[in-house]
Amino acid sequence: MTELREVVVCAPLRTPVGRMGGVLAPLSARDLGVVVLRALLDRTGLDPAAVDGVIGSQGYPTMESPAFGRVAALDAGFPVTTTGYQLDRRCGSGLQAVLNAAMEVQTGVSDVVVALGAESMSNAPIYTEQGRRGVSPGGLMLHDALARGRETVGGVNFPTPEGNVGSAELLRADYGISREAQDAFALQSHRRAVAAQQSGAFGAELVPVEVPGRRGPVVVDRDEHPRADTTLDALGALRPILGRGDPDATVTAGNSSGQNDAAAACVVTTPERAAELGLDPALRLVSWAVAGNDPLRFGVAPVPAANLALQRAGIGFDDLDVIELNEAFAVQVLACLADWGVDAEDPRLNPQGSGISIGHPIGATGIRILATLAHELPALDGELALETMCIGGGQALAAVFARA
Known part of the structure; x- marks a missing residue:
């Protein structure tokens, strides 16, 4: 078998993340995907004819854009020779698009692939x-x-009648995680995201989006979800989502991820092809892993996935400079950290916030995180990062990236 080629990620970009029914709601997932694809071409000077395919991830598709990656590519001005398809691994979809692109490049099936993630939960x-x-x-x-x-994500054999929130409450009971600890973590997430906004840390990764309005177009250039005004008292005043049926319930809208709209994209290729195309690699893929577990406790699936990815890379948590663990729920993050022995206030953990504060646009999140960590690593003078996320239905993805 031919030796696998090295893979690099170039120019990871993202739109701002909008709230459910918020500023980006007038735009479809395809609209958002087209915006970020065009920006990718404009900022890199990449000839779209050099792109073999666009892999589009989306969790809530419609038949307005079948084979989402292909349709978005055509609308963004890619030639008809650029192939495309759509995938769904729920919360891990965006990262899976990057990994699928990497496998194509590693094996020589393709030389240049664009990974695209987009979601408009406002228009699900x-x-x-x-x-x-x-x-x-x-x-x-x-x-x-x-x-x-x-x-329905667990199928008929593993029903999840109370959805993801019910799964989060099971982890609360399993790990004995208090409401106070969850709210404190949520507040930390918002504070880190707001600080990143105020410092301009997101500037290089963001693509402004023009949204039509009654009084003319409005340009959206910052994330809508982070709350600068949130406090522990405000978070503590929120009612648990399942409180009526469970007096011990602790999971609220405030300590959970948002329902959001956004798109993100990046170029996946070899270092040699990147040089030929004038692309500057941001990250190098080191290893990755996927794991499955009980759908009712999907929130801790990142534990085996990350452990395996780190083992394959020959490193441990102490070797990491950034740990990006998507915040589906505060309780889920805290459960994973307990298993890993990582402190909730570790500065390496989601240095600029994550799903609770920035938001969780399902199909876009994996690449949104990638865009953020690609800029975090050099800013922190770091070399290695872990990206991992739980996936509804009892799965998780994890990938180790090195600064290129």
Whole structure:
């Protein structure tokens, strides 16, 4: 077998992250994806004809953009010779797009691949599966894709009737994690994200988005989700989501990730091809791993995934300069940290916030995190970073990247 080629990530970019129903809501996932793809070409000077394919990740697609990567590429001005497809590994979709691109490049199937992640949770479909069979006397059952996907992600053998929140509450009970600890972590996340905004730390990775409005277009150039005004008292006043049925419930909207809109993209290629195309590598892929666990406790799946990725890289947590663990829930992060023996206030952990503060646009999150850590590493004079995230349904992805 031919030796696998080295893989680098170039020009990871992202749009601002919008709140559910917020400033980016008028735009579809495809609209956001097209914006970031065009910016990628503009900022790098990359000839779109040099791109073999675009892998598009999206968690809540519609048939307005089938084979999402291909449609977004065509709308962004890529030639018809640029192939594309769509993937869904839920919360890990964006990172999986990068890893799929890496495997194509490593094996020589492709030389240059763009990984794209996009999500408009504000526009997630409301759907029916009954319409083609006629309308029953009781009418059609409409499903909210956001809620339904969280209930069905474990299939018939591993039901998750209370969705991701119910899974988070199980971890709270398993690990004995208090409401106070969760709220304190959420506050830390917001403070770090707001500090990053105020210092301009996100500037190089952000692509402004023009949104149509009644009084003309509005340019959105900063994340909408971080809250500068949040406090422990404000977080403590929020009611637990499952509080009516569980008096011990602790998971609130404030200590959970947001439902958001955004897109992100990067170029995946070899160091040699990057040099030929005038691209500056930002990161080098060192290793990665995927793991599965009980869908009811999916939040701690990053533990085996990260452990395996680190083992394959021949390093440990002490060797890492940045640890990017997506914040699906504060309780889920705290459970993982307990298993790893990492302190919740470790400055290497999500130095600029994560899902609780920046937001969690499902299909885009993996590449959003990649764009952030690509700029964090040199800013911190670091060399190695871990990116990992839990995935609804009982999975997790983890990847080790080195500063290129």
